[in-house]
Amino acid sequence: MARRGGAARPAAARSPPAAALLPLLLLLAAGPRPAAAYRVLFYPLGERTHMLVHLEVAGELAARGHAVHFLAPDCHRAFAEATLAARHPPEAAARFSYVPYPLDCEWVENDKKRAAVAGELHGIWMILEALANRTDALLSDGGTMAALRALRDDGAAGGIDLVVADPIAFGALLPAALGLPFVDFDVGTAGSLYEPLFYGAASAPAYIPAVGTFFPTNGMGMLRRAANLAATAGARAMLSAIYYHPSLWVQRMVVKHKLPIRRPYIGPLLHLVNSNFALEPPRPVAPITKYAGPVLPRPAAPLPAGLEDWVSGAGPLGTVLISFGGTLAAPAAASRAVLRAAALVPEARFLWKLSAPEAAALGPELAAAPGNLRVAEWLPQNDLLGHLRVTAFVTQGGFLSMSEAAYHGKPIIGVPLIAGQGELIRFAVDQGRGILLRKGVLTRGDAARFASAVRAAASDPSYAAAAALARERLRAARAPYRKEAADWIEYAAALRNHGSFLHTQGQVMRWWEVACLDVAAATLLLLALPVWWVYGIWAAGRAAAGEDPEAEDDLVQVTLSFPPAAQLAAKQMQLGLPHAGAPAPRQGGVTAAAAEEEGEKEAEAAAVAAAAAAAVAAGEAGKERAEVAAQLQARLRARRPLEEQRPGADEAVHAQGSPRTPKKLS
The missing domain is CATH 3.40.50.2000 (Glycogen Phosphorylase B;)
Structure with a gap:
C-alpha cells in the first residue's frame, strides 16, 4: 500500500542530518x-x-x-x-x-x-x-x-x-x-x-624600576624612588639621543639613505x-x-633516550639546567666559577648549554669537570624545563628563557650579563620564584655563593610554589599565544x-605640554593676580589710617638703634610725662647762676630728647638717626661731670627733697 502523499523518496535523495555536517564544518573552520x-x-x-x-x-x-x-x-x-x-x-x-x-x-x-x-x-x-x-x-x-x-x-x-x-x-x-x-x-x-x-x-618611575637599577618591583622608598626617577630620565635621554641626535647612528643612517x-x-x-x-x-x-x-613555550615533548636517562638519574636536588642564552656569551671567568660550583653541589646534576667557542676557551678545565656536569652545544630547552626532574634553571634573564621557565613552573637563578636583562629576573625575585646574582659574583670567581643559590632554588619548596603560580597564569589562556599574535x-x-x-x-x-607645565604656570599667575590686588587694597587702607606697615618696621629699627635711656625719655615725652630731659624747679642750696646754667643744660637735653623722639616716631633712618643718637649720648655724658663738680649739691638735694618734686610748705 502506497504511503499517503505519494511514493516514498529514494534514500539517496534524502537531506543529510545536521549532525552529520557538523564535523565537516569544524574541519573547514580549523583548516587553512x-x-x-x-x-x-x-x-x-x-x-x-x-x-x-x-x-x-x-x-x-x-x-x-x-x-x-x-x-x-x-x-x-x-x-x-x-x-x-x-x-x-x-x-x-x-x-x-x-x-x-x-x-x-x-x-x-x-x-x-x-x-x-x-x-x-x-x-x-x-x-x-x-x-x-x-x-x-x-x-x-x-x-x-x-x-x-x-x-x-x-x-x-x-x-x-x-x-x-x-x-x-x-x-x-x-x-x-x-x-x-x-x-x-x-x-x-x-x-x-x-x-x-x-x-x-x-x-611610571614611582614603581617601575629603570633599566639596570635592579630596584624592587613591589615597592620603593622615597630615596629609591628619587634615584629611580633620575635613572629613568637618564636612560630615556640616552635612548632619545641614540635615535634622534644628528651625529649618532640612526640619524646618520636617515641622512645617508634619505x-x-x-x-x-x-x-x-x-x-x-x-x-x-x-x-x-x-x-x-x-x-x-x-x-x-x-x-614559543609549548608543552614538553619526550627527551631523547640518552638525555632522559641522565636527567632522571639525578640525586636528591635533581638536575639544574644552565644556559646564558644565544645572543651573548658568558665571560670565561664566569664559566670557570660555574665549573667549580658544580663540584660544590654533588647532590645535583648540571646540564649546561655551552657553545663550541666557549667550551674551547675553558680548555683543560672543562676536561677536568666533575662527573655531575654535562655540557652540550645545543639542548631542547623547552622540553627540559618541562621535565619533572629539572628543579632549577640558571639563566641570563632573556625573554625567551624567562618565559619558558615561567610556563613550566621552574625557579630561576638569574645572572644578567648586560643592562636590560635583569628586569624580568627582578620581577621573578619579587614574586618569590627566583634568585638574582650580579655578574660580578661569577666573574670574581665566587663559586660558593653561586652554589648556595643553586642549592636554595632547587631545594626550597617556596620557590617551586611561587613558580607554579606563574605557570598557572601563563597556561590559563584559551588559545596559544602565537595565534593571538x-x-x-x-x-x-x-x-x-x-x-x-x-x-x-x-x-x-x-x-612640557604633555606634563601641563604651561597650564600650571598660567594657573599660578591667575591665582597670584587677585592675591596681589587684595594686598594692594589692604595696604592702601592701612596707609590711609596712618598705619603704614613698612613705617612700623622702620620704627622698630630706629627704636632699637637708641640706648634704653634715650628710648625711655622719648617715650615719656610722647606721653606728656615728666622725663629726664625736662626742666624742673630747683630749691635752696643752689646759687642763681648755677641754677641758670643747669636750666640751660636741661633745656638742651630736652631738645635732644625731643629730636630723638621725633626720629623714633617718624621712622627716620640712616645718617640722621645716627647723629641724633650720638648727640643724645654726648649731652648725657657731658652732664655727669658737671654734677660731679658741685660738692654738696647732692646732699642739699637729698636734704631738701627731690629736685623734680616741689618742696612741701609748712
Missing part, C-alpha cells in the same frame, strides 16, 4: 584560510633567538594561507628552514620564501663577546652600536634591497602588504626605505624604557609584544601596544592603508 590573503615580509634581528619568535608567528600565518617572505642572514638560513619544518606543518613551508642577506656571523660573535665582558650599561651601548652597524650594512647592500623592491613591485604576486619588523634592530628603517606599512614585533626588550619614548605609554624618519616616532600600525604581565611588572601601556603573550598581524594588514591611527596625541606634543 583562502590562499595568499595577505603578503607579509618578516624582518627579525639576525639572531637565532629573535628568528625563533618571528618564525613561530610567520609559520602560523603561512598555515592560515598567507604568503610569507622571511628576511634572514645567509649564515642562519639553514637554521630557519629546519626550525620551520620542525614546528609547523608542511603546507606552511609551501607558502614560505626566504630573502637572504650577507652577514659576517664571526664578526657578530666577536662583538657580543666584547659586550659581555664590559660593564652593564657600557655593554648595552656596545650592543646598540653593533646593531646599528648591521642595519646600515643591510640598507647599503644593493642586491638585498633590489630583491626586496622587486617583491614590493611584483604586481602579479600582489607585492608586499605589510612588514613585521624587530624594533631592537632599528626595524622602522627598512619599511621606510621600501615605503611600506609595518608592525613592530618586539621579541623582548626593556618595554618600560621603549614604550614611553616611542609608543605613547605613560612613564629616509623619511624624524621625531616623533609614530610610524607603526601596531606594537606587538612577545610577553604578558605574568612575566613582568604591570604598568600602563598605550593603545598601539598589544601584549600577545610568549609565543597572528590575529593582530592580520588586523594590521587589513588596515594597512589607515596609517598609524592608534598613536596617542601626546606623541606629537612637546614634553
Whole structure:
C-alpha cells in the first residue's frame, strides 16, 4: 500500500542530518584560510633567538594561507628552514620564501663577546652600536634591497602588504626605505624604557624600576624612588639621543639613505609584544601596544633516550639546567666559577648549554669537570624545563628563557650579563620564584655563593610554589599565544592603508605640554593676580589710617638703634610725662647762676630728647638717626661731670627733697 502523499523518496535523495555536517564544518573552520590573503615580509634581528619568535608567528600565518617572505642572514638560513619544518606543518613551508642577506656571523660573535665582558650599561651601548652597524650594512647592500623592491613591485604576486619588523634592530628603517606599512614585533626588550619614548605609554618611575637599577618591583622608598626617577630620565635621554641626535647612528643612517624618519616616532600600525604581565611588572601601556603573550613555550615533548636517562638519574636536588642564552656569551671567568660550583653541589646534576667557542676557551678545565656536569652545544630547552626532574634553571634573564621557565613552573637563578636583562629576573625575585646574582659574583670567581643559590632554588619548596603560580597564569589562556599574535598581524594588514591611527596625541606634543607645565604656570599667575590686588587694597587702607606697615618696621629699627635711656625719655615725652630731659624747679642750696646754667643744660637735653623722639616716631633712618643718637649720648655724658663738680649739691638735694618734686610748705 502506497504511503499517503505519494511514493516514498529514494534514500539517496534524502537531506543529510545536521549532525552529520557538523564535523565537516569544524574541519573547514580549523583548516587553512583562502590562499595568499595577505603578503607579509618578516624582518627579525639576525639572531637565532629573535628568528625563533618571528618564525613561530610567520609559520602560523603561512598555515592560515598567507604568503610569507622571511628576511634572514645567509649564515642562519639553514637554521630557519629546519626550525620551520620542525614546528609547523608542511603546507606552511609551501607558502614560505626566504630573502637572504650577507652577514659576517664571526664578526657578530666577536662583538657580543666584547659586550659581555664590559660593564652593564657600557655593554648595552656596545650592543646598540653593533646593531646599528648591521642595519646600515643591510640598507647599503644593493642586491638585498633590489630583491626586496622587486617583491614590493611584483604586481602579479600582489607585492608586499605589510612588514613585521624587530624594533631592537632599528626595524622602522627598512619599511621606510621600501615605503611600506609595518608592525613592530618586539621579541623582548626593556618595554618600560621603549614604550614611553616611542609608543605613547605613560612613564611610571614611582614603581617601575629603570633599566639596570635592579630596584624592587613591589615597592620603593622615597630615596629609591628619587634615584629611580633620575635613572629613568637618564636612560630615556640616552635612548632619545641614540635615535634622534644628528651625529649618532640612526640619524646618520636617515641622512645617508634619505629616509623619511624624524621625531616623533609614530610610524607603526601596531606594537606587538612577545610577553604578558605574568612575566613582568604591570604598568600602563598605550593603545598601539598589544601584549600577545610568549609565543614559543609549548608543552614538553619526550627527551631523547640518552638525555632522559641522565636527567632522571639525578640525586636528591635533581638536575639544574644552565644556559646564558644565544645572543651573548658568558665571560670565561664566569664559566670557570660555574665549573667549580658544580663540584660544590654533588647532590645535583648540571646540564649546561655551552657553545663550541666557549667550551674551547675553558680548555683543560672543562676536561677536568666533575662527573655531575654535562655540557652540550645545543639542548631542547623547552622540553627540559618541562621535565619533572629539572628543579632549577640558571639563566641570563632573556625573554625567551624567562618565559619558558615561567610556563613550566621552574625557579630561576638569574645572572644578567648586560643592562636590560635583569628586569624580568627582578620581577621573578619579587614574586618569590627566583634568585638574582650580579655578574660580578661569577666573574670574581665566587663559586660558593653561586652554589648556595643553586642549592636554595632547587631545594626550597617556596620557590617551586611561587613558580607554579606563574605557570598557572601563563597556561590559563584559551588559545596559544602565537595565534593571538597572528590575529593582530592580520588586523594590521587589513588596515594597512589607515596609517598609524592608534598613536596617542601626546606623541606629537612637546614634553612640557604633555606634563601641563604651561597650564600650571598660567594657573599660578591667575591665582597670584587677585592675591596681589587684595594686598594692594589692604595696604592702601592701612596707609590711609596712618598705619603704614613698612613705617612700623622702620620704627622698630630706629627704636632699637637708641640706648634704653634715650628710648625711655622719648617715650615719656610722647606721653606728656615728666622725663629726664625736662626742666624742673630747683630749691635752696643752689646759687642763681648755677641754677641758670643747669636750666640751660636741661633745656638742651630736652631738645635732644625731643629730636630723638621725633626720629623714633617718624621712622627716620640712616645718617640722621645716627647723629641724633650720638648727640643724645654726648649731652648725657657731658652732664655727669658737671654734677660731679658741685660738692654738696647732692646732699642739699637729698636734704631738701627731690629736685623734680616741689618742696612741701609748712
